[in-house]
Amino acid sequence: MTRLHLFDLDGTLIHGSAAAVEISRQLGLEKEIGELERAFAVGELLPSRFAQLAVELWAELTEAQVTAAFEGAPWLVGIREVWAAIRAGGERCAVISLSPGFFVERLLDWGADAAHGSRWPAVPFRDPVDPAGILDASAKVRIADELCERYGLGRADCVAYGDSMSDARLFAAVPVSVAVNADHHVRDIASYAYDGLDLREAYALAGGSL
Missing domain, CATH: 1.10.150 (DNA polymerase; domain 1)
Structure with missing residues (x-):
């Protein structure tokens, strides 16, 4: 599948x-x-x-x-390995974040199929923020639906990984979710909970194999 x-x-x-x-x-x-x-x-x-x-x-x-x-960010280990395994198995991986797109989109080079962040002005900043381009929690579900349509999938085919209240709506919309070093907003509704520094271990909870 x-x-x-x-x-x-x-x-x-x-x-x-x-x-x-x-x-x-x-x-x-x-x-x-x-x-x-x-x-x-x-x-x-x-x-x-x-x-x-x-x-x-x-x-x-x-x-x-x-x-x-x-x-220099404190990234979890194993991100590239997990995404390579996902793609090698014929599956897809994407990042959806409220953070600036100019930061999030750098993860395409690590092997993500898609990376969506808020639309900020280009660096160095010369233009104001357009509020319409800034994502919120509900946008995560909307973008997930758009990605599903692009890849010929549905919400039932999704696995979500997150840590906080901004992920709660997405967790509620998909059948499998992994709370990663998470607070109670998502830990209490997640399918699985992981505390640690290795994304490979979180991926394994959702049935992934490297």
Whole structure:
């Protein structure tokens, strides 16, 4: 059976951190982004407002700093191996994240069939954020449906991997889900729960074989 594996980014593929945190670290702005992250986590900031404030915070961001943030992030081990195994078995893998597309889309080079993030202005920032391009939790389900249509699959063929409340709607929409180093919002509704640093082990819980 062909399946579509859907991966979250922040807190899932990146352990204990997020794209915004890693980018801010390159700019020496860990405290400032931490305040925005906390406000977002408790619902005080919508994703679009978070993006607007982050763009203001990252006014001096360069492509070189984005690259350094990506390469220095605390990634789970085994990501490339898992995606290679998925594709070798005739299945598909995709990343869907609320984080900036210019960060998320770098995972195409690691073997993802698709990588979807929020549509931010190009780096260095010269344009404002378009709120219509910023993803939210419901967008994850919409994009999953679009990917299913592209690959001739349905929700019943999907496996979701995530860690937090932004993944809960997707977990509820698909039959198999793996909570990866997750909080209670998804751990309580997931098919499986994994705590650790190796994506190969999380993949195995969902029936995957390397």
